[in-house]
Amino acid sequence: MAESFLLSFQLNGEPVEVAAPPHYTLLEVLRYKLDLIGSKQGCDKGDCGACTVQIDRRPVLSCITLGVHVQGREVVTVEGLTRPGMHPLHDCFDKWVAAQCGFCTPGILMAAEAYLSAVGRKVTRGEVAEALASNLCRCTGYTKIVDAIVEASELMAAEDEGKDDHRRAGNPSKTS
Amino acid sequence: MLRLPRFGVVTPQTVEDVVAAINQPGARIIAGGTDLLPNLKHRLEQPALLVSLSQVEALRQVGRDDRAGVVRIGAGVTLTEISENHLVRQLYPSLARAAGIVASPSIRNMATIGGNINLDTRCRYVNQSEFWRSAIGGCLKSEGTLCHVVKGGRNCVAAMSSDCVPVLTTLDATVVLVGPAGERRVAIAEYYNTDGVRHINKEPGEFMTEVQIPVPKGPRRSAYAKWTVRKNIDFPLVSVAMRFDLDADSPDARMTDVRVCVGVLNAKPRLIRRTESLAGKRLSDRATVEALCQLVYKQSKPLENVPYEAPYRRKMIPVYTRRAIEKMLAS
Numbered sequence: 001m002a003e004s005f006l007l008s009f010q011l012n013g014e015p016v017e018v019a020a021p022p023h024y025t026l027l028e029v030l031r032y033k034l035d036l037i038g039s040k041q042g043c044d045k046g047d048c049g050a051c052t053v054q055i056d057r058r059p060v061l062s063c064i065t066l067g068v069h070v071q072g073r074e075v076v077t078v079e080g081l082t083r084p085g086m087h088p089l090h091d092c093f094d095k096w097v098a099a100q101c102g103f104c105t106p107g108i109l110m111a112a113e114a115y116l117s118a119v120g121r122k123v124t125r126g127e128v129a130e131a132l133a134s135n136l137c138r139c140t141g142y143t144k145i146v147d148a149i150v151e152a153s154e155l156m157a158a159e160d161e162g163k164d165d166h167r168r169a170g171n172p173s174k175t176s
Numbered sequence: 177m178l179r180l181p182r183f184g185v186v187t188p189q190t191v192e193d194v195v196a197a198i199n200q201p202g203a204r205i206i207a208g209g210t211d212l213l214p215n216l217k218h219r220l221e222q223p224a225l226l227v228s229l230s231q232v233e234a235l236r237q238v239g240r241d242d243r244a245g246v247v248r249i250g251a252g253v254t255l256t257e258i259s260e261n262h263l264v265r266q267l268y269p270s271l272a273r274a275a276g277i278v279a280s281p282s283i284r285n286m287a288t289i290g291g292n293i294n295l296d297t298r299c300r301y302v303n304q305s306e307f308w309r310s311a312i313g314g315c316l317k318s319e320g321t322l323c324h325v326v327k328g329g330r331n332c333v334a335a336m337s338s339d340c341v342p343v344l345t346t347l348d349a350t351v352v353l354v355g356p357a358g359e360r361r362v363a364i365a366e367y368y369n370t371d372g373v374r375h376i377n378k379e380p381g382e383f384m385t386e387v388q389i390p391v392p393k394g395p396r397r398s399a400y401a402k403w404t405v406r407k408n409i410d411f412p413l414v415s416v417a418m419r420f421d422l423d424a425d426s427p428d429a430r431m432t433d434v435r436v437c438v439g440v441l442n443a444k445p446r447l448i449r450r451t452e453s454l455a456g457k458r459l460s461d462r463a464t465v466e467a468l469c470q471l472v473y474k475q476s477k478p479l480e481n482v483p484y485e486a487p488y489r490r491k492m493i494p495v496y497t498r499r500a501i502e503k504m505l506a507s
């Protein structure tokens with residue numbers, strides 16, 4: 001009956017084209033067609049957040065998103081959370097030992113990154129708890145995860161300021 | 177691992193093309209998919225074709241139409257967008273609140289208002305895996321022939337569990353449907369019936385393009401009460417929407433018109449009757465608030481269709497109603 005769909009979208013900053021059956025979820029396209037197994041298949045029905053990825057910079061649950069729905073859009077998975085050197089979230093998760101089994105970690109990193117990038121400042125523990133309300137962790141009791149994200153927010157905000165200074169220094173006419 | 181059944185998908189770009197697509201046999205609308213996909217993974221349905229609204233830009237607008245005296249919200253607007261929209265926050269704070277506490281943040285980024293209004297009804301005996309249901313032989317809403325909630329019942333009483341619907345009912349919203357015969361408008365209070373299997377009064381070849389909400393004509397306060405086990409992710413166990421029109425813009429003003437709607441009872445949201453007895457009274461008066469809570473309590477009889485015992489849920493209805501009013505008055 002249903003033939004494969006040819007999907008083209010931006011994945012972790014690069015254009016991709018992939019053929020997938022129309023009844024595949026985005027999570028299945030990522031894991032089974034593109035071999036990106038960082039996003040986890042947990043409850044597979046919207047309850048746990050292990051499959052969280054970003055579409056157009058907002059966190060969504062890839063287990064209940066049709067693959068077809070990312071046509072022409074920008075998807076970032078945990079594999080795309082890279083930069084020269086370590087990402088502040090990686091650094092802080094390491095420092096605070098914010099993962100035990102690690103199954104929830106990719107989803108939490110993607111929800112946290114979307115939130116911290118959107119607000120661009122130091123956040124409070126309460127704000128982190130609200131922003132991560134889609135993500136369950138069965139191991140850590142959340143304390144260390146929240147500690148790590150609060151510290152990462154400081155580092156990311158400091159980085160942003162650095163960038164602004166840099167921009168100002170390079171192009172004085174644009175300061176305002 | 178929960179796999180989806182096989183189906184085809186089309187992604188039309190215009191309202192006309194959506195109508196043509198949904199009039200094919202076995203076709204079904206998908207918006208965000210956050211309700212439909214879990215249900216398909218549980219094999220509650222097996223549609224041949226999903227008609228995706230994801231590419232229909234025309235359904236993604238929110239705008240004020242002063243000639244008609246309404247705000248129009250496209251069916252494809254997400255719940256995150258609604259909860260953040262300045263017009264909605266300013267004119268309909270109870271809707272902004274309800275949309276902003278559906279499920280969890282990541283789900284609200286995908287979930288649409290059209291999907292929330294057309295949400296399937298829910299029941300502890302049906303929102304389960306096919307394997308789980310096979311142990312009880314299914315029920316009227318799945319593979320079986322009887323109801324486990326109302327023993328001997330011939331009618332499914334699965335619960336209308338949308339957070340936005342009771343609120344939209346108190347705001348006198350209108351649903352706009354488009355089908356092969358053109359456009360049709362239905363008051364949201366008339367959009368549902370008490371049959372949990374087919375609780376929406378919509379023809380199969382029709383779909384919803386927008387919801388329209390009248391702009392308030394005078395001072396107003398509104399509130400939404402939701403009780404869940406966890407603060408996030410869960411569907412409501414108790415849900416009460418309230419709208420109070422006032423004779424002056426002050427917490428001490430007299431009420432001129434009151435509308436209260438309760439969800440999660442059966443398949444149809446319940447508009448509370450006899451609220452006109454509160455006209456002329458003040459919300460700042462404790463006895464008035466108590467009278468309102470009693471009115472809601474008497475007319476709301478939860479069933480054992482969603483988690484938690486029905487008598488407990490019934491007791492919680494006035495409790496959460498009172499708390500929501502207190503919070504509304506304090507803000």
Ligand SMILES: Cc1cc2nc3c(=O)[nH]c(=O)nc-3n(C[C@H](O)[C@H](O)[C@H](O)COP(=O)(O)OP(=O)(O)OC[C@H]3O[C@@H](n4cnc5c(N)ncnc54)[C@H](O)[C@@H]3O)c2cc1C
Pocket residue numbers: 045046047204205206207208209210211212213214229251252255277278279280283286287288289290291292293294295296337338339340382383384385409410411412
């Ligand atoms: C873990 C979890 C928790 C949840 N918690 C809540 C909650 O607390 N409160 C709540 O209200 N909901 C909750 N939901 C349900 C759901 O996420 C929301 O109701 C959401 O708004 C549905 O929108 P959607 O766009 O994803 O709908 P879809 O799944 O795409 O569609 C839902 C139904 O509506 C139909 N439909 C969609 N759009 C239209 C249209 N324009 N015209 C006609 N029919 C249409 C579809 O055919 C389908 O039958 C939860 C879901 C999950 C997975």
Ligand code: SF4
Pocket residue numbers: 298299300301302315316317318322323324325326331332333334372481
């Ligand atoms: S109310 Fe009865 S028929 Fe309906 S879903 Fe529940 S058990 Fe099934």
Ligand code: FES
Pocket residue numbers: 040041042043044045046047048049050051052061062063064
């Ligand atoms: S795997 Fe997607 S929410 Fe659990």
Ligand code: FES
Pocket residue numbers: 098099100101102103104105136137138139140
């Ligand atoms: S570290 Fe194991 S689930 Fe979070």
